[in-house]
Amino acid sequence: MNRPLVGSISVVLFLAVWQVVGSTNLVRSDLISYPSEVAATLAKMAASGELGSNAVVSLKEFVAGFVPAVAAGIAAGVVLALVRRLRLFFDPLLIAIYQAPIIAFVPILVVWFGVGTQSKIVMVFLSAFFPVMINTMTGVAQVAEPWTRAVRAFGADAFEVVTKAILPGSLPAIMAGIRLGVGRAIVILIAGEMYVSIMGIGRLVQVYSSAARAAEIIVLVVVISAFGFACVSLLRWFEHRLGPWRSELEQ
Amino acid sequence: MPEPLLLGTAGLAAFVALWQVAADRGLINPTILASPSLIAAAFANQWSSGQLPADLGVSLGEFALGFAISVVVGVAVGVAMGLSRTIEYALDPFIWFLYSAPLIAIYPLIVVWMGFGFATVVTVAFLLTVVSIIVNTTAGVQSVDPTLIRAVRAFGGTTRDVVFKVILPASIPLILAGLRIGLGRALIGVVLGEMFGANAGLGFRMTVYAAHLRTADVFVPLVVFIAIGVASTQLVGLAERRLQAWKV
Numbered sequence: 001m002n003r004p005l006v007g008s009i010s011v012v013l014f015l016a017v018w019q020v021v022g023s024t025n026l027v028r029s030d031l032i033s034y035p036s037e038v039a040a041t042l043a044k045m046a047a048s049g050e051l052g053s054n055a056v057v058s059l060k061e062f063v064a065g066f067v068p069a070v071a072a073g074i075a076a077g078v079v080l081a082l083v084r085r086l087r088l089f090f091d092p093l094l095i096a097i098y099q100a101p102i103i104a105f106v107p108i109l110v111v112w113f114g115v116g117t118q119s120k121i122v123m124v125f126l127s128a129f130f131p132v133m134i135n136t137m138t139g140v141a142q143v144a145e146p147w148t149r150a151v152r153a154f155g156a157d158a159f160e161v162v163t164k165a166i167l168p169g170s171l172p173a174i175m176a177g178i179r180l181g182v183g184r185a186i187v188i189l190i191a192g193e194m195y196v197s198i199m200g201i202g203r204l205v206q207v208y209s210s211a212a213r214a215a216e217i218i219v220l221v222v223v224i225s226a227f228g229f230a231c232v233s234l235l236r237w238f239e240h241r242l243g244p245w246r247s248e249l250e251q
Numbered sequence: 252m253p254e255p256l257l258l259g260t261a262g263l264a265a266f267v268a269l270w271q272v273a274a275d276r277g278l279i280n281p282t283i284l285a286s287p288s289l290i291a292a293a294f295a296n297q298w299s300s301g302q303l304p305a306d307l308g309v310s311l312g313e314f315a316l317g318f319a320i321s322v323v324v325g326v327a328v329g330v331a332m333g334l335s336r337t338i339e340y341a342l343d344p345f346i347w348f349l350y351s352a353p354l355i356a357i358y359p360l361i362v363v364w365m366g367f368g369f370a371t372v373v374t375v376a377f378l379l380t381v382v383s384i385i386v387n388t389t390a391g392v393q394s395v396d397p398t399l400i401r402a403v404r405a406f407g408g409t410t411r412d413v414v415f416k417v418i419l420p421a422s423i424p425l426i427l428a429g430l431r432i433g434l435g436r437a438l439i440g441v442v443l444g445e446m447f448g449a450n451a452g453l454g455f456r457m458t459v460y461a462a463h464l465r466t467a468d469v470f471v472p473l474v475v476f477i478a479i480g481v482a483s484t485q486l487v488g489l490a491e492r493r494l495q496a497w498k499v
Contacts (some may be wrong), residue, residue: 006337006341011344017298090262092259093266096481100473100476101435101439105444106446107457111464112462146331187353187439190355191443191447195446209358217360220356228352
């Protein structure tokens with residue numbers, strides 16, 4: 001049995017059944033839509049510019065929150081991993097925030113940062129920061145001891161220890177944290193925009209949901225999923241590119 | 252007192268004390284961020300009025316039911332996928348779509364299908380949770396040593412024996428890890444579901460308080476959610492450590 005073949009057969013089968021059931025109104029098509037209607041709706045929303053203009057807003061919010069979250073998360077994770085007392089001091093607080101549903105902060109963040117893009121940027125930042133930081137901390141703690149000693153033995157200074165030993169050594173853990181952060185940040189961004197916003201993909205979801213438009217909602221779900229998939233692929237490629245930096249260390 | 256506990260407690264206490272002092276000095280606008288003492292008062296108030304226990308009951312009910320259905324369905328589907336390559340390959344695309352799709356965006360459809368309120372929240376929690384349990388159970392079942400299964404078969408064991416006496420016990424560590432991840436996702440599902448598709452529960456109440464700028468009151472359900480998240484994760488973590496000790 002081969003994986004792509006069986007997988008494609010089952011997806012095609014699913015789409016075919018959905019098309020027949022929806023287009024013949026076997027189940028009310030306004031509740032479930034059907035693939036050809038979804039495709040037509042996607043083309044229509046893309047052509048009208050509605051999809052593009054809102055996607056740009058969401059994308060800007062995502063980047064503005066996510067990039068600083070990764071930088072700050074890695075920095076904080078390295079510091080906390082290397083300074084044991086500091087780590088113990090912040091541990092219960094960090095665990096509480098990490099295990100809390102960040103989504104529950106959405107209403108209060110809107111009170112603090114308003115209904116516009118600013119509150120969404122903070123939501124993205126918070127939801128991505130903690131997974132990146134916790135994973136970096138764990139990863140660094142694992143490699144810090146042996147690798148630092150090896151690099152130091154060859155006369156490296158503190159800066160070189162971090163950039164040549166600690167960061168490449170903990171790269172897989174850090175990347176896992178970033179991947180986790182992508183998923184969480186996308187959900188929060190969409191939920192935050194749905195909760196209250198002026199523009200954005202989540203705003204569109206809310207608009208079409210009050211009109212109970214299944215086709216439009218499914219289009220938006222597909223668009224958001226595609227974005228998530230693109231982010232993860234980009235991260236894979238980036239991790240692959242960083243490979244040489246890491247393998248230089250392993251030799 | 253051991254050092255981690257001491258420093259950790261100091262960290263929490265310093266955080267709360269700093270927050271309180273800043274609020275008392277008027278450095279923080281109380282409409283924007285209530286002080287810890289105001290939040291504690293709001294907590295007592297909501298508890299004695301019966302509002303908090305009622306909301307907590309609704310949320311915990313949805314959390315427990317959504318999680319329980321996810322465990323039953325997730326373990327069953329995971330075992331099937333772990334045992335049969337055909338089933339695994341056929342379901343794989345859907346599992347990954349569920350895992351990466353922003354399920355919250357389809358809540359309007361779920362509301363139309365399931366009705367506003369309890370059933371919608373349970374469905375959102377279920378959809379968010381079941382995938383991590385399926386994925387981990389599949390991995391657990393596939394990690395079972397095939398010679399164990401052959402041994403049971405050789406002694407005349409039935410498929411039922413193989414599943415219940417070999418596969419499930421051997422894959423328990425990975426299944427538990429899936430449950431731990433699932434708990435967090437189930438809680439997020441309850442919050443999301445209640446914020447958007449319900450008129451009862453802690454998540455719904457939070458949105459009501461926020462809309463009225465009652466910030467001290469907003470923090471009460473928030474703190475309760477954090478407590479539920481930490482407590483349930485610790486509980487599964489404890490079970491994991493116990494089972495690990497028992498395995499060795």
